[in-house]
Amino acid sequence: MLPLFSGNDQAELFGAAVLPGFASADAFLSVAEERALIARIDHTDLSPFRFQQWTGKRLTHSYGWSYDFENGRFAPADPIPDWLLPIKARAEAFAGLAPGELVQALLIRYDPGAGIGWHKDRPVFEHVVGISLGMPATMRFRRRADGAFKRSNASLAPRTIYHLSGAARHAWEHSIVEMAETRWSITFRSLALK
DSSP states (O other): OOOOEEHHHHHHHHSOOOOTTEEEESOOSOHHHHHHHHHHHHTSOOEEEEETTEEEEEEEEEESEEEETTTTEEEEOSOOOGGGHHHHHHHHHHHTOOTTOEEEEEEEEEOTTOOEEEEOOOTTEEEEEEEEESSOEEEEEEEEETTEEEEEEEEEOTTOEEEEOHHHHHTOEEEEOOOSSOEEEEEEEEEOOO
């Protein structure tokens, strides 16, 4: 059984809670699975992330659904490929979601100097389940309260899976610290109910 830590469990084990709605587990994948996924991502047609007129340092590719940050368009994308389906099923089980509930997959390669600025995922998405590959990363969280920011961090070791729901998903922004070495990730998302 994989270790699963909620914010409260981490508070008991390590003396500091990450935040409600954040869960993670180390060693979600084997080293061989990680290597195979990195190779698959590197053989995918990745494109620089674009936000309006700005081009990010990270490279991405979406399956299932895509969100175009240049024109604000949300649209169907190529189906999630067969090689990702077993990992998606395991991610759904980890997050306690029904089979088929995760309908979007985002592949990301962070070359040196790439990170992700402060944001919340688009409101069309609900659950966010990510898998960290290659190098350790720090996921930062912040929420404005009483004129200042409350902050928290989560360390993402290689092969770690995490789930954002509830307050972690909706009340807190998150970011990834710029990487010194190349890192990869897979992010799965469910759609928000209308």
